[in-house]
Amino acid sequence: MQSGFSSATSASSPLIDQPTTPFGLMGNLSFKSRIFVLLLLVSCTLSLVLGLYIFNRMERTLYDQIGLRARVQAQEIAVMPEVEAAVAAHDSDKLYTLIAPIKAATDASYIVIGDHNGMHLMHTDPHVPVGSPMRGGDNYGVLQNGRSIVTLERGTLGMSWRGKAPIRDPQGRVIGVVSVGYFQSVIERWSLGQFMPLLAVLIVSLYSLFICAWLFARSIKRQMFGLEPQEIARLLRQQEAVFDSIYEGVVSIDTARRVIAINRAAREMLGFSPAMGELTGLNLNDLIPGCPLFTASGNDPDIKDQICLFNKLNVIASRVAIRIGGRLHGWVISFRRQDDINTLSLQLSQVRRYADNLRVIRHEHLNWMSTISGLLHAKAYDEATRLIQSQSEIQQQVLDYISSTFGNYHLCGLLIGKFYRARELDLELEFDSGCELNELPSCLTDVEWLSIVGNLLDNAFDAVLAAHPEHGKVVLFLSDAGEELIIEVADNGTGVAPALRDRLFERGVSSRGNPERGIGLYLVKSYVERAAGTITVEDNLPQGTIISVFVPKRSHDDA
């Protein structure tokens, strides 16, 4: 036991002591918090990346569209004949009156018209002087190649996004440039206006993720019975250690009778060495061929303390159904060597017998002494001598009779004990004059034979005591003169009610409602059946019961 525990503890220690979490800093957090933080972290990162990407795409699209808008406006202004004429004439005022209504109708930040040298002819901002050079250096492509372009440059009024288009005279020569600009600050304001709802959506979804993560962590925790993973691991190890250190053999099987778990004691008793590998998943029939606990259907009630043969080993086995929520999940079979239990019960019965004997001795001696003292006082010396002699004479005769009749020293001891037990109970144990025994057959051990005889006698004593007859009497007939060993115990006690008679030999059934007694006849029946014998129960005349046991002296195996 000790070794089982210690080895299991040492095996489990790395599991418990090592910080099992990959997140070093979170080692101190509970499992629930860790799951929660992990989920939150992952979802936050995901939202952030996704949000940034979407925002980026949105901003790019915004810039593209604004650039397109600026260029189209510039192209439209550039092809206006009045504008072409005014540029050709370098008429700034004319240009201003032409452009002012357009500027008022558009959302562009400014509109500029330059000449073919890139000098301002007109600017919607009146602070920019006519004739000053256009800033940004992006006019070259427009003026030299006559192309419309979109650029982001620092102009006279600061960073802006601008579309430029060339102004051509009727001959197709480039005579000037139209530039429609949007300040970056304005675009940024617009893009921010678009980003806000996105941010709101992100925050709402993050919040719901937060709640989901928390609920999830909580439900996991609840499924694990509020235990941390280390605690679960430790519990598992602990259960295994306990399971293996049980002195009883324990096998648990599922509904298909496959082995789920088997402990060390069970392996050893069934003769499976550890080298034979895992036994789990094995069918019960391969483990214990013809397991007597499963001869009946699966729905019958639990079986308790049945004597069976498991792989040539006599065991006392129980079978308990595992039900979870009312549904059958399998069975647990537990069993113990019968020898262990026999030793225990034998010790118990010996202690009891010893105590009984002491009681008898004390009681008898007190009576004796007072009788003898009375006789001596009355000077009836002969009478006193006779009394003393007669006491030991009867005992001596019984001793001589028993030891000469029954050729088994253990049985002699038992019968002598029962004889005096009966005397103390104020009944008579009579040995039938036909009694004789050469030897007890070898199909059962001496202890088992003693159990049969002892239990039958005890049962008879109880029956007689319950009836309170005038003269309680139990007659034992035990003979092996013929082909069979016959053990017959007759009493003049209460008798057995017909309803009880069929169940008399079942475990826990007692005619006197005493569950402790209920095992005696059950044991008798188990042993007799194993020796291929028969038990008969009859009514005695005028009252009482006769239980007879007939066991063939040569079992079929010997023959």
Place this chain on the structure above:
Amino acid sequence: MHDIDVLIVEDEERLAALHVEFVRKFNRFRAVNVAANLADARKLIQVLKPHLLLLDNFLPDGRGIDLLEDIVSGNISTRVIFITAASDMETCGQAIRFGAFDYILKPVSYDRLQMSLERFVCFFDSQKSNERVNQHHVDALFNLQSKDFGPARHTKGIEALTLQRIKDVFLSGDEAHTTESVAHLLGISKTTARRYLEYCVENHYLQAEISYGRIGRPERLYRKMHADGGE
């Protein structure tokens, strides 16, 4: 002629003196000494080599049964009459197994002790006169030791008259009987009926079988054994 040496092992002085007194009444026996405990007894056995020991079980330094065991396993020719309290029957059974010459319960019945001593004289003489041991002799000695109580075996409790009446019940033929029907017919108790019926089975006059007839419970049936069906 005091030729049988007796050592008395008894710690109660008065009782030991009584034993000595009693043994002296027999002219064959000589009480050589009294030992009050096991240690003395062992020493005296070694020195005196007595023929017979009157051995009490309860001694101050141990139990007489242990000394008995030593004597038996030590191949010492000393025989033992084992004396113990009536309440100590278990040890008596053990003494039987170890081959005590006899066992006597306290309070000692001097009639019983006398019987025992007389038997020992027979045993002693037959052992002396017949050094060459044959099987017959061994059996006789064995019977002297503890088996010659009561009537002869196999016929205990069987009377010719009742036996004949039992046999008569089966004369009519194939009819099967139980102890109950026989007890009812003859007006005897069921246990007596069982004894006689089983006696007939032993002697192959009847045969017994188990019947699961009437109510599913087994019953033992007896019927006359046929001349051709016999074993």
